Amino acid sequence: MYNSRNSSRTSSKIRIGDTEAFVLSSDDSEVENFETKYISNYLNTNDKGPSSGNVAHPQSSSRIVKRGNRGKLEGMLKLPLDLELEIYSYLEPLDLLRLSRTSKDLRVFLMSRSNAIVWRAARSNVPDLPPLPSDLSEPEYANLVFASYCHMCMRRPCETVIWQCRVRCCNRCFDSTFYSRSNLHSVWKRSYASTFIVFKAAAEYIPCVKVAPWKGPWNGEDKVFFPPNVRTLRHKYRLVRKGEMGQEEWVAQQKQLYEEIMEHTAACSDWQKANNDKRAEELQITRSKRKSLIYNKLQALGWGDEIDRLDAEGSTLLSTHKFVRQAKDLTDKAWTGIQPQLVKLLEESQQRRL
Known part of the structure; x- marks a missing residue:
């Protein structure tokens, strides 16, 4: 987790399989572990969006301890699959996220790539929600849009979504989370040249946040970056360094992805503003x-x-x-x-x- 300038990245061994590809954290807690949430960035997983329309139902294997109301949702996995899908068709993405945190079996079922149809149906229940972007999985997108906590400190509520960087970040965490270009090399303790070779090639196509240069610990710079985004870009640049891809082709790919992200960012910002205006109007009527x-x-x-x-x-x-x-x-x-x-x-x- 990037909570301070001197923080270091801790690694976690997480098994990525057909039924675990979307797992957002390694336990059943309500909030997601930050590093696990970005595991696809660390592992440079390019195919993040589920594509199959077939629904796979896992075998119930985990033992659920019932305490009061806990464990009652276990019965959902015993329903006929068509009835279970009918129930899911009335839910929204946030409902699916919360369900995935109630039991291991539901988590495995909902986080399987083969069950993408469930998430697509849930997204269709949200009016005017922009479509799934190519750089996020269904649960990642749902977590970004609907789970209103800061991805750094986990405090609620956090309504500040930095769409182009795919992260929610509260004001108190912003200064310690986003880095200026000159400070990025300290994140992974690499040489200055090794860190910024990627900027030389694709500086224009790295999502950033514009800030007031006289505020914050950024040495007077007016743009700051989210370290996981830059790390992913550096990892992709290895294809160029290894000669597996020409630099011009690589830059063209980054430009296309950047343009898609910024277009999606604009759509999400408009959608969020429209929702906030509608909510404010509803509150005023109440x-x-x-x-x-x-x-x-x-x-x-x-x-x-x-x-x-x-x-x-x-x-x-x-x-x-x-x-x-x-x-x-x-x-x-x-x-x-x-x-x-x-x-x-x-x-x-x-x-x-x-």
Whole structure:
């Protein structure tokens, strides 16, 4: 994990097989291990997207310990396959990610390349979601788009998605996660020349983030890079150094991939903005509805004149109260809990006027 300038990369031996190619972490925890999430980058796996439309069902092999509600999803694997697929057809990618963390058998089933059809169906349930990019697998894409935690520190929520670098990163982790060009050689303790030979060939086609040059620990540079992206590019450059590919052909490939990534980045940014705007509008509607209901209930209790007076004076005493401006539906139980405090608020306002 790249959490500091002096951090070193720890290696993990992870078996990559037909039914484990999409595994995002080595345990069943809710959050994914960062290095395992990027294992495809470290191993230079080019074919990340699942392609087969056939669905493979694994044999149930792991022992599930039931504690309370734990283990109840084990029964899904005992259902007929067509019924199980019917259930999956109503889910979204985040639902599949969460299911994959509930049991080892479900994980193996959902992370198998041969079951890509399940993920494609889940993506189709998300309106206007940009298609799967060529450089990510289905679970990687779902994790990037929907799992709202920082990929560095695992804190929630983290809504900052750096689409072109394929990572979520909170503000407190950004400075220690992204490196300027001059500092990249310290990441893998390689020579300066060995590290930056890739920049000489394809500097224009490396995804980066533009920053204010006078801020951050980047020696005045205005572009910063995500180390796993550069490491992958360096690994690919070995084909040129070994003479297996001409440099011009390699640069052309990187240019094409870069253009695809940036086009996809623009589409994802537009989709995210549209979703945020829609969500903000929905929250505002919920707040307005809650406020209206509360005002009606208070007026029914005889506080209509005081409410009208506050509104006429432009007072926000009631309208901005934490119980009124919440973006939550007002239930009978909630009203019972907040009514005494709102009535007390109006009583105190009335007494001050008198």
